[in-house]
Amino acid sequence: MSTIKDVATKAGVSRSTVSRVLNHHPYVDEKKRKAVQEAIKELGYTPNSSAQRLRGTETKTIAVLVSRIVNPFFSAVVDAMDEVATMHSYRMILCNTRGRADQELHFLELLRTKQVDGVILASIVNDWETIYPYLQYGPIVLCNEYPRDLHGAPVITIDQKKAMTTITKHLLHKGYDSIAYCNVYDVNHLPEGVRSPLAEDRYEGFVQTMKSEGKVIQSSWRFSGHSVDDGRDILRTILGLSNRPNAIITGSDEIAAGIIAEAKVKKVRIPEDLAVVGFDNQPTATLLEPQLTTIHQPTFEMGKQAMEMLLTLLANQNEQYESVTFLEAPIQIRHST
Incomplete structure (x- = not known):
């Protein structure tokens, strides 16, 4: 990162001259002003924001x-x-x-x-x-x-891990032991170099809870998505499986809403055939039929x-x-x- 000293050296002027140019001081030789401006452009110099605020130039x-x-x-x-x-x-x-x-x-x-x-x-x-x-x-x-x-x-x-642990335990205690999982990110298929600790922590909470109860996690029951349409697609995929889950945890209420909407079309009973859990507690959670069990995000x-x-x-x-x-x-x- 370039400093005001670097600008002064490149422009062949003093630091006080650079400072006067930055502050739009009227009494600066035009030749020196242009030299400073060219040096600032070439070096990509940006004035320190804290110093600017001290001069009263905050943007609010x-x-x-x-x-x-x-x-x-x-x-x-x-x-x-x-x-x-x-x-x-x-x-x-x-x-x-x-x-x-x-x-x-x-x-x-x-x-x-x-x-x-x-x-x-x-x-x-x-x-x-x-x-x-x-x-x-x-x-x-x-x-x-x-x-x-x-x-x-x-x-x-x-605490993402704690929230997902709470959801998983709720389903297990209700007797649902074949649980599908859907997150807003697929932690194994993010763009190269991109990680989502949020998604990783949620999935870890799910996996650890399932394993602690001796439950099997089926790879074919793992999904990703973020929209209502993704939820509809997930329900269609589940119906095409020979070995179907009896519950699904989703990464958002939008996904859950899509699953419930498509379930009505396909005559799938919620929660008798498939229990559905959301995440966020959006206002729509209480407008769905049936109303959605979900994690309340504050x-x-x-x-x-x-x-x-x-x-x-x-x-x-x-x-x-x-x-x-x-x-x-x-x-x-x-x-x-």
């Missing part, structure tokens, strides 16, 4: 990155973030990465180029070592998803605490928080199990 804007803007989970989390930001006279911009690493870095450039004061990652695609250098330009808070090698930033989430509290944490970091520029906050995520038992 926060960027929030999500992977799927249409996902109701993100809608609820982001709404809570916006409420807190507005209360503190901050604006919020929503950035849809579509699960692409290049898009994520594109939006992180908003922090480096001082177009936003801070960033909240509600989803994460790149490894943390790629994202970490951006912390020098402003604070970053992670909400929901998290990397394995996190350091230097706080995260607000739930979306409002998650978004609220993430934004409050970011605002705390902005108010304390010399401090760096490194913590993981686990919010409670209880199971909501309804009629689909």
Whole structure:
């Protein structure tokens, strides 16, 4: 990363001259101004964000990155973030990465180029070592998803492994012992170089609980998806199996809704023929027939605490928080199990 000293050396001027150019001081020789501007462009130099704030040039804007803007989970989390930001006279911009690493870095450039004061990652695609250098330009808070090698930033989430253990035990205690599994990511088929600790932890909770009860995990009963249509496809696939599961755990209420909708078409009784469990406790969970058993994600509290944490970091520029906050995520038992 280039420094103001590097710019001064390349332009052949003093650091104070570079500083005056950066601050748009009117009394700078035009030739020196152009030399500094060319050096800044060639070196890719960006003024230190903390110093800029000390000069009173904060943007009062926060960027929030999500992977799927249409996902109701993100809608609820982001709404809570916006409420807190507005209360503190901050604006919020929503950035849809579509699960692409290049898009994520594109939006992180908003922090480096001082177009936003801070960033909240509600989803994460790149490894943390790629994202970490951006912390020098402003604070970053992670909400929901998290990397394995996190350091230097706080995260607000739930205990994914514990939540999935709760779901699996519920089904086993209800007598369902042939359980299919669907996650919003397939941990074995993510793009090259991409990991999802969230998906890994959920699956680990499922596997450990099943094994502790001596239950077999069938590879043909493992699915991935994230939408209502994916849920419909999963139900059709299950019906084509010679050895069918009697229950399925899904990674979101959207997937579960698709399974239940297709079950009605195919005359499959829920939960008599197939018990269905969701994840998130979206408003639609109580509108389904039967109503959906699901894990309640505290979306409002998650978004609220993430934004409050970011605002705390902005108010304390010399401090760096490194913590993981686990919010409670209880199971909501309804009629689909």
